Amino acid sequence: MIRTQHFTPILVLAAACSCNAQTPQLGGPMEHIGVELVGTQIQLHVLNAGPMLMQNYGETYTGAASVLNGMSYNGQFGWLAQGFWQPPAGSQVWIEQISAEPDMDIYMGGTFAPIFGTDNSSMRINWNGTMLHNWYATAVPGTYEIEYRVYLGDSAGVPTPGYEAGFVTLSWMMESMCYADCDGSGGLNIFDYICYGNEYAAGNAYADCDGSGSLNIFDYICFGNAYAAGCP
Secondary structure, eight states: OOOGGGOOOOOOOSTTSOOTTOOOOOSSSOEEEEEEEETTEEEEEOSOOOOEEOBOOOOOOOGGGGGGTTOEEEOOEEEEEOSSOOOOTTOEEEEEEEEEOTTOEEEOTTTOOBOTTGGGOOSEEEEOSSOBOOEEEESSOEEEEEEEEEEEEOTTOOBOTTOBOEEEEEEEEEOOSSTTOTTOSSSOSHHHHHHHHHHHHHTOGGGOTTOSSSOSHHHHHHHHHHHHHOOO
8 A cells, every 4th residue: 555645765776685895876867757646547757758878887796686797777767656645445556567678677676586577577566655766677789668557456466447547658778788889880989989979969868978867077088988998
């Protein structure tokens, strides 16, 4: 049951493991999908539905978080109860993935358990209303979209009659496996700097090299360092 009047947001990251003194990085500022019950309809509110940049930070994690090793990932999107409401008696909140691109793995915030079809897991999860940032990971460059349905249902996930579901589509992107190869040519040259400058001028997420959530001189420094490090 969600009782937002007593609701204290809790960001669930990787408390369940010790990650070589490193915790997986969200990838930028938190972006929440506000979940609200208005009358008999679930409404979803999100200011920025993506695409969010998935990055490989070259870090090694231990324990449950090791599922992110060698992957490009992002954890910016979070589910968050909005307003003052609670489900009707006998109902719970369910989040269901109804469409997705292939090659995306999804893990539960906090436990890193596979969800939404990853490793043959269920396509839906029961959500208790606490702020939840799941982890989205891939090793395949490309753009990814996932559509979710949020609805009220019983303990088995059967929809509650008389209530409408809410829908939202979120997106991510993973650029070339080598970040500095901006134009995807397979080699590093002046055209990658030109490409990066264009991405920066357009305000695209790719240009946020340091993952700070804003574009500034430090992103150019970050890109320069990535370029100097070269590609495998």
